[in-house]
Amino acid sequence: MKLKYGENLINFEILRKNLLGELKPTNNSIKSLNDLLKDSILNPIGKPRLIDLLRKNKPTDLVIIVSDITRSIVNYSKILKFLAEEIIDAGIDEKNIEFMVALGTHRKHTDEENKQLYGGLVSDFLFSFHDCHNNHISIGKTSTDLEIQVNKRVRNADFVIATGRINFHYLAGFSGGRKAILPGISSYETIRRNHCKLRRNNVAFGQTQNNIISQEMDEASRLFGIDYLLNVVETTEKETEQIFCGDSVLAFEHGVEFFRTKRISKISRKADCAIVAPGAYARDKTFFFSHKSINSAINAVKKGGAIILIAQCEQGFGNEKFLNYMLKNKLDELLGYPEEKIEIGGHRAFVTAKILKDYKVYVLSDLESKILSQMHFIPIKSLDDGIDQIRENYGEEFKAYILPDGQSVLPVIDKR
Numbered sequence: 338m339k340l341k342y343g344e345n346l347i348n349f350e351i352l353r354k355n356l357l358g359e360l361k362p363t364n365n366s367i368k369s370l371n372d373l374l375k376d377s378i379l380n381p382i383g384k385p386r387l388i389d390l391l392r393k394n395k396p397t398d399l400v401i402i403v404s405d406i407t408r409s410i411v412n413y414s415k416i417l418k419f420l421a422e423e424i425i426d427a428g429i430d431e432k433n434i435e436f437m438v439a440l441g442t443h444r445k446h447t448d449e450e451n452k453q454l455y456g457g458l459v460s461d462f463l464f465s466f467h468d469c470h471n472n473h474i475s476i477g478k479t480s481t482d483l484e485i486q487v488n489k490r491v492r493n494a495d496f497v498i499a500t501g502r503i504n505f506h507y508l509a510g511f512s513g514g515r516k517a518i519l520p521g522i523s524s525y526e527t528i529r530r531n532h533c534k535l536r537r538n539n540v541a542f543g544q545t546q547n548n549i550i551s552q553e554m555d556e557a558s559r560l561f562g563i564d565y566l567l568n569v570v571e572t573t574e575k576e577t578e579q580i581f582c583g584d585s586v587l588a589f590e591h592g593v594e595f596f597r598t599k600r601i602s603k604i605s606r607k608a609d610c611a612i613v614a615p616g617a618y619a620r621d622k623t624f625f626f627s628h629k630s631i632n633s634a635i636n637a638v639k640k641g642g643a644i645i646l647i648a649q650c651e652q653g654f655g656n657e658k659f660l661n662y663m664l665k666n667k668l669d670e671l672l673g674y675p676e677e678k679i680e681i682g683g684h685r686a687f688v689t690a691k692i693l694k695d696y697k698v699y700v701l702s703d704l705e706s707k708i709l710s711q712m713h714f715i716p717i718k719s720l721d722d723g724i725d726q727i728r729e730n731y732g733e734e735f736k737a738y739i740l741p742d743g744q745s746v747l748p749v750i751d752k753r
Contacts, residue, residue, distance in 0.1 A: 338350070338351065338359075338739065340612070340614040340647050340720075340739075340741055341614050341615075341616060341617075341618065341621065341647075341741070342614070342621070342647055342648075342649050342701075343618065343621055343622075343649035343651055344618055345649075347647060347701075347720055349720040349721060349724070350721075351612075351724060351737065351739075354734065355734070355735055355736060355737055356736075356737060356738075356739070357604070357605075357606070357608050357736050357737060357738050358604065358738055358739070359738070359739045359740075359741065360602040360604070360637065360738055360739065360740050360746050360748055361602065361741060361742065361746060362573050362599055362600045362602070362742065362745045362746045363598075363599045363600075364572045364573060364574060364578075364599070365599075367572065367576060367577070367578050367579075370412055370415060370416075370577050373577060373579065373580045374416065374419045374580060376580075377567070377579075377580035377581060377582040378419075378423060378582055380582075381565075381582045381583030381584075381588070382581060382582065382583035382584060382587045382588040382591050383583045383584030383586075383587035383588065384565060384582075384583040384584045384588075387420075387423055387424070387427070387498075387565055387582070388423055388426055388427040390564070390565065391424060391427035391428070391429055391496065392427050392428060394495070394496060394564075395428075396429065396433070396494075396495035396496035397433050397495060398433055398435075398493075398494050398495045398496070399424065399429055399433055399434050399435070399494060399495060399496045399497075399498070400434075400435050400436075400437050400490070400491050400494040400496070400497050400498070401417070401420065401421075401434065401435070401436050401437070401497075401498045401499075401500065402437050402439050402491065402497065402498065402499045402500060402501075402517045402518075402521060402522060403417065403436050403437065403438055403439065403455070403500055404438075404439060404500065404501050404502065404517075404521075405438050405439060405440050405441075405443055405446065405454075406446055406450050406453075406454055407443055408501065408502055408512065409454060410454075410501075410502045410569055410571070411569075411571055411575045411576065411577055412577050413454055413455065413456075414454070414455050414456030414457070414458060415456075416500075416567070416569065416577070416580070417436075417455060417458055417500070418456070418457075418458060420498070420500070420567060421434065421458065421461075421462070424498075431461065431462065434462055434463075435462070435463045435464075435465060435494075436455070436458070436462055436463065436464045436465070437464075437465050437466075437467060437488065437490070437491050437522065438464065438465065438466045438467060439467055439501075439517055439520075439521030439522050440466055440467045440468075440469070440521075441467070441469065441520035441521055441523070441528060442469050442520065442525060442528055442681045442682070445466045446466070451464060465490065467488050467491075467521065467522045468488075469520075469523065469524055469525040469528060470524075470525055472488065472489045472490065473486040473487060473488065473489055473523075473524040474486065474487060474489040474492050474493075476492065476557075476560045476561055477560045479552075479553050479556040479557065479560070480552075480556060481549060481552070481553055481556075483527065483530055483531060483553050483557075484527065484530075485518075485519065485523065485527055485556075485557045485560055485561070486523060486524035486526065486527045487518060487522050487523055487524070487527075487557075487561060488522040488523075491522050492561070496564045496565075497561075497563055497564050497565075498563075498564060498565045498566070498567065499514075499517035499518070499521075499563045499565075499566050499567070499585060500517070500566075500567045500568070500569075501513040501514065501516060501517050501521075501567075501568050501569070502568065502569045502570070502571060503568050503569070503570050503581075503589070503592045503593060503596045504571075504596075505542050505543050505600070505632075505633070505744065505745075505747060506542070507541070507542045507629055507632045507685075507688060508532060508535055508540055508550045508551075508688070509545075509548070509550055509551045509554055510541065510542070510543055510544045510545040510548050510551045511543065511545065511551075511593050511596070513568045513569075513589060513592060513593075514558065514566065514568060514585065514586075514588075514589030514592070514593075515554040515555050515557065515558030515585070515589065516554055517558070517563070518554070518557050518558045518561045518563070519531060519553065519554045519557040519558070520532070520554075523557065525681065527557075528681060529679070529680065529681050531550055531553050531554065532550065532679070532681060532684050533676045533677070533679040533684070534549050534550055534553075534676065535550065535679075535684060535687055535688050536672065536676075536687055536688070536691060537549050537550075540688075541632070542632040542633055542636070542747065543597075543600075543601075543633075543636075543747040545593075555586075558585060558586070559586070563585035564585075565582070565583070565585070566581070566582065566583060566584065566585040566588045566589060567580065567581070567582050567588075568580070568581045568582075568588060568589060568592045569581075570592055570595055570596050570599070572599075573616065573617075573742055573745045575617075578599070579592070579595055581595070597747075600745060600746055600747055601746075601747050601748075601749050602746050602747065602748050602749070603749055603750075603751040604637055604738070604748050604749065604750060604751065605750075605751055606750070607637060607638055607639045607642070607750070608637055608638055608639070608642065608735075608736040608737050608738050609638070609639060609642050609643065609727065609731040609735040609736050609737065610638060610642055610643040610644065610645065610727050610731065610735065610736075610737045610738075611634040611635075611637045611638050611642075611643075611644050611645070611737065611738045611739070611740055612644075612645045612647070612720070612723075612724075612737060612738070612739050612740070613630045613631065613633070613634040613644060613645070613646055613647070613739075613740040613743035614630065614646075614647045614648065614740070614741055614742070614743060615627040615629075615630045615648050615742070615743055615744055616630075616741060616742030616743060616744060616745055617742070620744055621648050621649055621650070621651075622649075622650065622651055622652045622655070623650055623652045623653060623654060623655025623656070624648065624650045624653070624654045624655055624702065624704060625654060625655030625656035625659055625685065626655060627646070627648035627650060627702075628646060628648070628689065628700075629685075629744060630646060630648075630740070630743025630744050631644050631646055631689075631692055631696075631698060631743070632688070632692070633740060633743045633744060633746060633747055633748065634646075634738075634740055634743055634748075635692055635695075635696060636747060636748040636749065637738045637740070637748035638696060638738075640695050640696070641695070641696070642696055642697070642731075643696060643697040643698070643699060643726075643727055643730065643731070644696055644697070644698045644699070645699045645700075645701065645717070645720065645723040645724075645727070646698060646699065646700050646701070646702075647701045647702075647720065648700070648701075648702050649702060649703050650702045650703055650704050651703060653704070654704070654708075656682070656683065656685070658680075658682035658683030658686075659682070659683045659685050659686050659689075660683075660712070661683065662683040662686035662687075663686050663689065663690075663711075663712040663713065664708070664711050664712060666686075666690075668690045668693055668694050668713055671686060671687050671690035672687075672690055672691065672694060674687060690713075693713045693714070697715060697730075698714050698715065699714070699715045699716075699717045699723045699726065699727075700714045700715065700716055700717065701716075701717050701718075701719065701720055701723060702716075704716075
């Protein structure tokens with residue numbers, strides 16, 4: 338078998354008796370981007386067509402919330418251009434349209450990054466950046482008593498369109514939809530108080546039911562009242578697969594359901610271990626991004642089982658705060674860390690600690706073994722070395738799943 342390792346491939350062998358299956362997402366043939374855009378705009382979910390909404394409401398101040406470069410979207414500039422043309426066709430003057438980059442707590446883009454993501458739109462329209470530390474207004478509290486403070490400029494607009502990409506998310510269950518508001522245009526304290534609940538039950542990859550972080554994001558979006566939503570689903574090959582427009586709740590729900598049908602992999606039982614790679618080269622460059630693949634893999638493994646993560650990590654660990662949390666704290670210290678003291682940036686360490694408490698995680702990478710060990714991972718020299726250790730710990734008859742693209746598939750037990 339072969340798995341991606343940086344820009345190369347790793348070959349390995351696993352006996353047929355040990356392999357339960359290879360878990361992959363489903364990719365089907367897709368329509369052209371132009372057809373997808375026309376179909377979605379002409380057939381919005383739960384709302385009239387955008388051009389009709391705008392002609393009825395006649396907004397003189399319209400804001401389009403756009404994702405930042407950490408949530409980059411294939412064909413984004415073409416999709417946004419199509420959206421802008423629809424708005425202008427409705428009679429809205431170009432000077433009354435503003436794009437707000439939903440940075441959450443992330444840094445501002447460079448001019449080059451702006452052009453890379455949004456193309457020629459940056460010279461035709463006003464682009465602004467959300468600042469999580471300044472200029473907010475409260476729009477109320479969620480049922481969990483979380484005060485929602487959002488970007489005052491966006492809140493005061495006559496009409497707000499949110500855009501984004503639906504994908505798996507290790508805290509919110511899924512990205513897209515309501516995340517345009519929280520964390521997208523929320524204050525640092527609102528985001529921190531939401532994200533610090535990351536150790537609670539049901540806060541997980543692909544999980545929204547009884548997930549308090551997802552619930553607060555949903556309530557924040559409803560409190561805000563997004564006027565129109567456009568969300569994209571992409572294939573694992575980075576092509577636009579489907580576009581969902583319309584009501585911010587219903588269009589998102591339809592998008593998530595479509596996404597799930599493509600990315601869920603049914604399994605009959607859990608295994609002793611999973612061998613997982615991040616898939617795309619871009620997700621393999623740093624440990625911070627690549628190790629998120631274990632959030633998917635644990636769904637295919639028994640508690641007390643093992644995961645072998647294969648990721649070259651040529652650019653190192655990738656997040657200094659995460660690294661420091663992992664190096665300076667024992668697992669029990671991270672698990673007992675007070676919620677009110679968890680800060681944005683290294684918060685991923687607390688999710689990782691939960692996983693490491695329940696599973697052994699072996700890592701094949703170019704990273705320094707000593708540091709990985711200090712972070713509570715088990716470094717291995719080769720994939721064969723890792724499989725030998727699995728055999729030693731779980732017996733000659735151990736069972737394993739292979740996940741070649743760990744961040745793009747969700748293993749789920751088939752209960753039929």
